Amino acid sequence: xxxxxxxxEKRPMSRMERRRTITxxxxxxxxxxxxxxxxxxxxxxxxxLSLTNYNLIQKPGFVGLxxxxxxxxxxxxxxxxxxNTLIFAVxxxxxxxxxxxxxxxxxxxxxxxxxxxALAFYAPSLTSGVAMSTIWLIIFSGDRNGxxxxxxLRLGVIIEPILWxxxxxxxKWVIVIISVWMSMGTGFLVFLAGLQNxxxxxxxxxxxxxxxxxxxxxxxxxxxMMKPQLLFGAVNSVVSAFAxxxxxxxxxxxxxxxxxxxxxxxxxxxxxxxxxxxxxxxSVAMILFIxxxxxxxxCFYIFKSED
Amino acid sequence: xxxxxxQTVTGKKKWKKVKFSHALLVAGMVTLVCFxxxxxxxxxxxxxxxxxxxxxxxxxxxxxKPTFSNFADLLNSLNASDVPFxxxxxxxxMTTGVTVFFSIFVSCAGAYGLAKFKPRGSATIFAVxxxxxxxxxxxxxxxxxxxxNELGLVNSYWALILPxxxxxxxxFLVKQFAEQLPDSILEAARIDGAKELYTFWHVAxxxxxxxxxxxxxFSFVSNWNDYFSALVYINKDAMxxxxxxxxxxxxxxxxxxxxxxxxxxxxxxxxxxxxxFCIMRGKVMQTMTYSGIxx
Numbered sequence: 001x002x003x004x005x006x007x008x009e010k011r012p013m014s015r016m017e018r019r020r021t022i023t024x025x026x027x028x029x030x031x032x033x034x035x036x037x038x039x040x041x042x043x044x045x046x047x048x049l050s051l052t053n054y055n056l057i058q059k060p061g062f063v064g065l066x067x068x069x070x071x072x073x074x075x076x077x078x079x080x081x082x083x084n085t086l087i088f089a090v091x092x093x094x095x096x097x098x099x100x101x102x103x104x105x106x107x108x109x110x111x112x113x114x115x116x117x118a119l120a121f122y123a124p125s126l127t128s129g130v131a132m133s134t135i136w137l138i139i140f141s142g143d144r145n146g147x148x149x150x151x152x153l154r155l156g157v158i159i160e161p162i163l164w165x166x167x168x169x170x171x172k173w174v175i176v177i178i179s180v181w182m183s184m185g186t187g188f189l190v191f192l193a194g195l196q197n198x199x200x201x202x203x204x205x206x207x208x209x210x211x212x213x214x215x216x217x218x219x220x221x222x223x224x225m226m227k228p229q230l231l232f233g234a235v236n237s238v239v240s241a242f243a244x245x246x247x248x249x250x251x252x253x254x255x256x257x258x259x260x261x262x263x264x265x266x267x268x269x270x271x272x273x274x275x276x277x278x279x280x281x282x283s284v285a286m287i288l289f290i291x292x293x294x295x296x297x298x299c300f301y302i303f304k305s306e307d
Numbered sequence: 308x309x310x311x312x313x314q315t316v317t318g319k320k321k322w323k324k325v326k327f328s329h330a331l332l333v334a335g336m337v338t339l340v341c342f343x344x345x346x347x348x349x350x351x352x353x354x355x356x357x358x359x360x361x362x363x364x365x366x367x368x369x370x371x372k373p374t375f376s377n378f379a380d381l382l383n384s385l386n387a388s389d390v391p392f393x394x395x396x397x398x399x400x401m402t403t404g405v406t407v408f409f410s411i412f413v414s415c416a417g418a419y420g421l422a423k424f425k426p427r428g429s430a431t432i433f434a435v436x437x438x439x440x441x442x443x444x445x446x447x448x449x450x451x452x453x454x455x456n457e458l459g460l461v462n463s464y465w466a467l468i469l470p471x472x473x474x475x476x477x478x479f480l481v482k483q484f485a486e487q488l489p490d491s492i493l494e495a496a497r498i499d500g501a502k503e504l505y506t507f508w509h510v511a512x513x514x515x516x517x518x519x520x521x522x523x524x525f526s527f528v529s530n531w532n533d534y535f536s537a538l539v540y541i542n543k544d545a546m547x548x549x550x551x552x553x554x555x556x557x558x559x560x561x562x563x564x565x566x567x568x569x570x571x572x573x574x575x576x577x578x579x580x581x582x583x584f585c586i587m588r589g590k591v592m593q594t595m596t597y598s599g600i601x602x
Contacts, residue, residue, distance in 0.1 A: 013427065020424045023503055027420025028432070030413045034473035039439055042450030049449065099339065106336055117336075119585065120344045126584050127347075128532035130550040131576040134557050134569050135350045138366070147349070150365045184343055193595035228599020235440050235600070236476075243443040246534045250554060265445050265535075272449050273539055282449050289446040296441030305601045 043289070049282035056276050067283035078284065080259045081267040084172070085242060088263065091176045093241030096183030097233060103184075104191035105218065118192065125185030129246035132182070136251055140164035140174050168260035171252055175261050178247050186240055187233025194229030198222065231303035238295045242288060245269070264288050353566075354378075354574035361566045377571035390545050395552035396575065402467040402548060403530045409472045410526045411519045417473075418481035418518075419511050423493060433482065437600065439475035445535065452539055466540035467548065471530060477522045483597040484518035485511075520590035528580045549576045 013021065025032075050067055054060035071078050103121050107114050124132075139147045142163035149161040164170045202221050211217060223230070245265035252261035254270070264284060272281035348368060353361065355373035381392055421429045444451075451470045460466045488511065496506045512519075534550040541547055547555070553576055557569045584591070 017427070021426035021428075024420040024424030024426030024429065027424070027503075027507065028417040028426075031417030031473050031478060032432070034413065034469070035436070035439075035475070035478075037454065038451055038470040038473065039447055039475065040435070042447035042454070043442075045450035045453075046447060103336070103339060106332065115588070117340060119588075120340045122584070123347055123581055124343050126528050126580040127577045128534070128550050128580075130532075130534045130554055131573045132346065132350065134553070134573045135346050135353070137557075138353075138566075139346065139349070145362070145364055145366050147366055147368065154365065181343065181346065189591060189595045190598050193592055194599065196592070197596045226599075228601050231600045232598050239441065239443050243445055245445070246550075250534075268445060268448070269535075269538070272452070278449055278453070285446045285449060289442050292443065292446075293438075293441050300600075 046282045046285050046289070049279055050286045052279040052282075053277075054279040054282075056278060060279065063279070067280050068287075070280070071283055071287070077259055077262065078267055081262045081264050082287075084260070084262055085244065085264045087172065088176060088179055088244045088248075089238075089241040092179040092183050092244070093237050095180045096186055096241070097237045099180075099184050100186060100188040100233065100237075101191050101230075104188055104195055105222070107192065108195045109214070118188075122185040122188055124181050125183065125188070127182070129178075129182055130250045133178075133247060133250035136174075136178050136247075137165065140251075142166055165251055166257055168256075168258035171257060171260040175244070175248050175251065178251065179241075179244050182247065183237065183240060186237045187229075190229045190233050190236075191226070194226045195222065198225050227303045227305050231299055234299040234303065235296050238299065239292050242292050350570075350573055350577060353570035356567070356570065358567055361570070377567040378575075381568040381571040381575075390547075390552075392552070392556075392572065394545060395547055395549050398464075398546060399531060399549040402464050403527055405464070406468045406471050406530045407523055407526045409468070410474060410477055411522055413472055414474075414477040414481050414522060415485075415512060415515055415519050416507065418478055418485045419507055419515070422482050422485040423488070423490070423511070436475045436478055436482075440479060440600075444471075448535070448539060455540060461540055462543045462546050464546075467530075467533075467536050471533070471536065474526070477526060480522055480525070480594060480598060481515065481518045483599070484594050485515060487597060488514050517590045517593040520587050521594035524584055524587045524591055527583050531580055 049060065051062060051064060052060035053063050053067075103117075107117055107121075110117065138145075141147075141149065142161060142165065144150055144153060144161050146161065146164070148164065149158070152158045153161065162170060164174050198221070202225070203217060206217060206221055211220070243265055244263050248256065248261040248263050249266060254262075254266060256262055264287065268281050268284040268288070270281075271277045271284060345368070352368060352370040354377055355375070356367070356370045357372055357374045357376065360367055360371060420426070421433060455461060455466045455470065458465075460469065492514070493506055493510060496510045497503075501510070532550065533548075534554075537548045537551045541551065549572075553569070553572050556565065556572055558565075
């Protein structure tokens with residue numbers, strides 16, 4: 001928090017500066033009003049609600065850390081959702097991030113067909129998870145008519161069709177594959193733009209100095225130059241990797257078989273908008289908030305720009 | 308590395324230069340693109356498949372005899388029941404369009420004010436907005452619901468619009484872009500006696516076009532695909548947006564009914580975002596160049 005206050009100046013303003021400040025704030029007012037109402041205040045309200053037993057009907061009563069204690073000590077379904085979310089995030093976040101970067105890097109090295117490759121690669125992240133789930137449900141359909149089952153049956157890899165979306169053991173992997181598919185593009189455009197913006201003279205100079213391979217270029221020029229973009233991409237992919245919900249519920253249903261696809265957001269939705277237990281659900285939201293925020297901060301530390 | 312291979316296709320002499328690792332890279336890239344493209348191809352083909360092809364064994368990915376009958380079924384069959392499918396398309400277009408419009412205006416004005424006037428406290432405000440990039444909207448969903456509920460907006464278009472206008476991500480994008488606008492042009496307009504609002508609208512906004520075109524694309528994509536907000540705020544059938552309506556139509560997980568209509572509806576839900584992205588691609592790339600975070 002300290003950094004937020006270090007910018008606050010105490011010296012008096014000149015007339016020019018006062019005018020500038022007033023005009024600047026007038027321009028910012030519409031955004032700030034909505035941002036404060038629907039993002040900033042809600043964060044603190046959610047924090048406050050997580051310490052109550054609010055259920056929309058009765059007045060909220062203060063219960064201290066009871067919600068958090070229950071979540072961690074009593075609620076096995078929450079622990080399952082936490083475990084699933086972490087598995088999904090660890091598998092899909094880095095996979096999507098690395099694939100995005102690799103693809104952006106390879107595309108900039110291409111001479112022809114950049115646009116087509118870029119579109120083919122980026123299109124999945126433009127689609128609605130709910131809409132695409134209708135196709136995934138056919139690909140992973142449990143009968144012989146599913147694309148994957150029919151393919152594997154004809155190949156002779158399996159003898160019986162597999163119940164991909166009903167069997168908890170497979171379901172998890174199905175969700176991971178779909179989430180990876182959807183997350184491929186998260187940082188892609190940022191990386192592509194960043195790569196195209198690196199001064200070619202840098203590479204020339206390095207070549208004169210005896211840099212031999214593209215991988216050396218990548219290691220010593222490209223990656224260090226792209227830190228700001230890498231950070232932006234990382235923050236976005238952390239946030240979206242922890243927020244898997246649409247795909248999981250529309251493919252696996254809610255509740256999913258054996259809670260195999262139950263995520264933190266699904267748990268939040270369940271308690272907040274089905275059971276109307278706003279206090280308890282807020283503590284779930286807070287745990288999601290703390291996780292992405294802390295990891296986001298770690299990303300800031302890793303991709304620190306030196307200047 | 309990859310360029311060497313591209314050259315070899317045209318100049319035969321260079322075949323020797325192709326190394327194993329290069330071939331592997333290309334193979335990897337093609338596999339990756341197949342993985343991303345195959346479900347899209349299947350999705351597009353299924354929308355045009357006649358019923359006999361949809362239920363054939365072994366299942367087909369590529370359509371043989373394309374037909375528009377699925378779209379006709381989708382638009383007609385539901386007319387008879389309660390809510391026509393066109394209503395859902397309208398709901399989605401309406402809420403997404405209005406959200407994008409306000410989001411552009413509010414984010415551009417705000418980012419311009421912050422980047423070009425640098426008012427006292429602007430660094431703090433920007434730090435807070437950057438911090439807001441680090442959590443998803445799910446975190447604030449409960450308080451937002453309480454606010455929307457208190458305002459009596461549940462089951463209205465405003466419930467899907469108001470909370471999603473001021474998005475940190477949008478503000479951040481425009482602000483990074485606005486930072487590199489030359490002050491001299493704005494200064495020149497002011498010296499000519501232009502009012503601040505005039506300068507913003509007639510000088511700054513045209514210069515910010517790549518930024519707000521990009522914002523329009525991202526905002527359109529995320530709002531068009533937004534399922535959670537509609538799930539939370541809407542429980543009247545006639546107010547549902549496309550993702551929610553499509554889910555009802557498909558019957559949720561495990562139901563394989565009305566395959567034809569569902570295929571058509573899926574395509575109608577998916578296509579607009581892709582078209583908009585294709586149209587705006589150049590502008591998007593111009594903006595993303597400035598999108599990095601310097602920590």
